Amino acid sequence: MATGTRLLQLKNGFHLFTRTVGHGPIKLLCLHGGPGSNHTEFENFAAELGKDRVQVTMYDQLGSFFSDQPDFSLPENQHYLTLDYYLSELEEVRQQLGLDQFYLLGHSWGGLLAQEYALKYGQHLKGLVVMSMIDNIAEYTVHINALRAATLTSSQVAYMQGIEHAEAFDDPEYQALVDVLNRQFVCRHPEKGPRQLVATTATQVYNHFQGNNEFVMVGTLNGWDRRADLHKITVPTLLTFGEYDTMPLATARRMQQTLPQARLVLTPDGGHCHSIDNPPAFFQNLGQYLQDVEHNQFTAY
Template sequence: MKNLIISATILLLLSCQAKNDLKDEKTSYLDLRETGVKSAGIKMIPVHNGAYKVWTKRIGNNPRMKVLLLHGGPAATHEYFESFESFFPQEGIEFYYYDQLGSYYSDQPTDSSLWTTARFVEEVEEVRKALQLDNSNFYLLGNSWGGILAMEYALKYQQNLKGLIICNMMASCPDYGKYADEVLAKQFEPSVLQEIRAIEAKKDFSNPRYMELLMPNFYEKHLCRFPASEMPDPVNRTFKHLNPTIYTLMQGPSEFGISGRLEKWDIKARLPEITVPTLTVGATHDTMDPKHMEWMSTQVKKGHFLLCPEGSHMSMWDDQQHFFPGVVKFIKAVDNNSF
């Protein structure tokens, strides 16, 4: 009887200790280490030598795994990344939303000379320094245009990175345009494609008919695979808050191909220079060629490829069952040196 009492007491103490450890871990993750006025992890960071400010928001607290999210567009917003809140916190991964300069929650200057890849790279570096991220904990995740920015950042500043995640972006905009013309365009009904091309030939992009055609025939099939009436709210808010001036200048009038300042961007030959652990994420229904994304993973020094078979350009929404487990697995593998 005495031994039973002792055993029960030990089990009770161990159970209490486990609960306390779990509570401490949860409290630690939720503690943003804020001093003064609490701001829910939001920080406005000076960039471009202090001329402007960009918006960031921190969620979680993990000294070893910190992910900075680079949104697409250019000049979209962090909002379509809000699905990460349903996955990263339970894995204990700290992450940062960040609206790049010109985007909705950050300053929006009108100087067109600011909208270059090189300047955006320096902006990311300023943000990294302000958030005190370093190669012991810093993972950079870029989607679409954010993938371009992530690759360019790695080529200049990879000594600051622990891991790189390139989502739904090829290493060549000419190849992206070719894929749109030679693969995706052929999936349109001929009459629909003819009307789209006629509008493009006239550069009549303000014509509402242009998006009326692209939304059901392209965006709902290759950008985010939901009917327009069921599009996730964060995605709708991103579309609503997109800065069309910067987007058109750099990308062109739509996601169907590319014709802006990024039209000739190509770093395929430089991929072997990227030596940090790298995950490339492609999707079967993407605007980008998933085979190209897989090839990219073989060109970097330490690459791995994740395919989202049900996903499109926003696989964090339409193929969450593959996207998030794959991304989390990569981050944790790099963290514990098992990658």
Template sequence: MAGQSKIIRLANGYHVWTRKAGEGPIKVLLLHGGPGLTHEYLENFQDFLVPEGIEIYFYEQLGSYFSDQPNDPDLWTIERFCNEVEEVRVGLGLDDFYLYGHSWGGMLAIEYALKYGESLKGLIISSTTASMKLWDKHLLELRDSLPSEVIERMEVLEQLGKTMTEEYHELSWNFFGRKYICRLESMPEAVMRSEARINEQIIEILLGTATFEVNGRLKDWDRWDVLQDIYIPSLVITGRFDNMRAAEIEEMARLLPISRSAICENGSHLTMWDEPESYFQHIITFLKDVESGSFELR
């Protein structure tokens, strides 16, 4: 893919990869999810935003495939990742910019806005949560809505420690993933590349080892009580069929002082792929409304 790559050296001596695409006064830094995925599943942002004169920055978080991958569990905390985003901002020379975060990246974007919000012109939070315990509860509700025979078989495999088997993966994907993760007939190639390169150490330390339960370091993460402190124009967006509850997204937008929410009615967790026209139009409209000074709550 065309663009200008830049390696940024962090204060801890490790290096992270970034790539600029497009040219324009509106600058957006993208935070991928996972944690431990790659920027690759966000590649279609270039197709939709760059033609609108929007300058975007792909960024591979430390530990992910295109950046250094140290074997040091102490590095995998949301606080350190938040400070890393600030180092990347400084390294790229960004100021008065927009920060986009998807899923885990959305949680990271919330942390960044709370600590370094003075550098932000706007915030886009996509398919995320403000409370891991609430998300945990929702995941279990979604799991309990699966056919009883599927639940029973998955529980047997879990008890046997066979969650990494092909059978468990197929059950999880066919009955859960196809509805809540990506609703396309086949997974986009960019998404498959990103998933194939996930850093398992990071996701296991931060989220844990269970499929439908958060039991890692992030299990007690909660920012509901401080969302009102983010005085930055914000867009909170998701798909109606996301595995993150749409009602929670709308409540987040209500608590953020200067914000609007957008629900893509046919989208899932990867709404940028299964309902891209609606998804990106919401983002483009938000960016241009803020730039023109005509941003209004919706």
């Protein structure tokens, strides 16, 4: 596949920004998190995986960064704010880019989308990388509440809950407490991120699916659950999490046992954005997984 930037026109008329970097026979398509984040978290992947001969493709999902940003408040656009839409968008991106027997990596929301893709379109995958995402929202919600209770004082938690009930999310004290939690569990070492990293979020998209922040789960993803279907994903799968992830590691371990071919790895001193927090450890694990699958030496553990 040719490297560089390419603007795809979808069947619905909207345009998506895509970028392909690196050279090699291993094709890796990356799905950003959020929902509503952007492709820049993957800008350093090709360079970091250079010795593994990996070509990395990334794109901004509809509503995000360089891709078209429709007004989702309009009735005619609201049907795009669904999991089904973003899944069909991913398949159309795959088709337009001519990818087949490729590796799909998804971070956070992208990891949810990647699981859905593997269940519906698994015949196109050579491997799956689920990065900081579990197979249901309920256990995530329990875990983030437990993290908040263990990190903050009871009065601080009560204050946050009051702000959330009032939906007064711009409150400075509330935002300061969110920052404390983010630095502990989301991105512990933002200074280590790729120089191209841009911290933008498509607020309409994020708020619709998630809520105001990572520690409030009130969006439409609430109730998503693939625990009963996870065993149907048969491609070699890498489950990669940060040591201090917002996602429950007990659930990750259960996923490793449920999936027919799964390897679970943890990034030391990493949070939810562990590829940023500890790049050497993250890319060592990812590169090893890709090489093991390529050489038919993949083992689950």
